Amino acid sequence: KKVFQTKEDLFVLTTSGTGATECALQNITDDGDKIIVNVNGFFSERLAEAIKAYGGQPLVVSSEWGKAPRTEDFRKIIKANPDAKALAVVYNETSTGVTVRSLQEIGKLCEEEDILLIVDAISILGGDKLPVDDWKVDMCVTASQKCMMCPPGLSFISVSQKAWEKIIAKKQHRSFYLDLPMYKKYMGDGFTPFTPAVSLFYALNEACDMILEEGLAARFERHRICADAVYSGMEALGLGLMAEPESRSHTVAAVTCPSGIEDGKLRELIRTKYGIDLGGSLEKWKGKMFRIGIMGNVGSPEIMSTVSAIASATADLGFKGKMSEALESARKALARLPARMN
DSSP: OTTTTOOSEEEEESSOHHHHHHHHHHHHOOTTOEEEEEESSHHHHHHHHHHHHTTOEEEEEEOOTTOOOOHHHHHHHHHHOTTOOEEEEESEETTTTEEOTTHHHHHHHHHHHTOEEEEEOTTTBTTBOOOTTTTTOSEEEEETTSTTOSOSSOEEEEEOHHHHHHHHHOOOOOOSTTOHHHHHHHHTTTOOSSOOOHHHHHHHHHHHHHHHHHOHHHHHHHHHHHHHHHHHHHHHHTOOBSSOGGGBOSSEEEEEOOTTOOHHHHHHHHHHHHOOOOBOOOGGGTTTEEEEEOOSSOOHHHHHHHHHHHHHHHHHTTOOOOHHHHHHHHHHHHTTSOGGGO
16 A cells, blocks of 8 residues: 555455456446546557446547647546546556656546546556555556566555445446455455465565665656666667657657567567567557566666667667667666665
């Protein structure tokens, strides 16, 4: 709860992050319910599909890949659909490296209009600012394997009192495993309703201790500095960045491939020769870009190794980048980190 910055109910599920997203949707959605959703990448597209799967009617606010939705776009669609039950936002679109920096404004809007705010924070919670209660988030979901620094297998969902009112009033119940009232009942007795991933619970306990020992503000600043180092290093090398500057994520960077070099070939070379795994491209950007994770306990050694590997591998494949400038640019940005992270 301290990492979520919430005093509301918080549940741990033995699922992937998608399980927590489905949990949020199935517990509040009846057939025909209107749910507003931003679509600006692969995972937000999946969120809209999940709304359909549970009988809801997604009202889509579309943005170009690489750009974030505007608060005003949400305001317009809410005014046109005053009967909408919820607004769902992917806070950090992992496929494009875009963060919705206006989330706090969106939370205020949802409070004013009395609709639920559901936030997919799977690839950002614990790595960037998200005070769940202060930002009026009614249901926030994340997973263990991203900024929470654990192996995959756990997901988490916070539930506000406003959300509970919708859950209790819901007419249709489509899931047994993801039924939140059941989780609440068992949690009151100190149990889970189903077999938990016990080993991951111990890992989570240790990870939370590490996060809180560092301090949330210091942790968020470290992620920001590391992201700045990656972005400045890639631009100095001569590669482009896929996300607009004001929306670039602090936990995942989306970088263009050099002309004539396909991302799969580049990533395979980096993996086999330099021992670093990079994320691939998805859907509309398939083959055109790669993704760099900037999550967890990362500092100068990890960032410099990654920038160096990308510079070397692109050179191996014939790209005439500015390697020394890239390394110097990243190093200069990282100089702002505390000494223990350098």
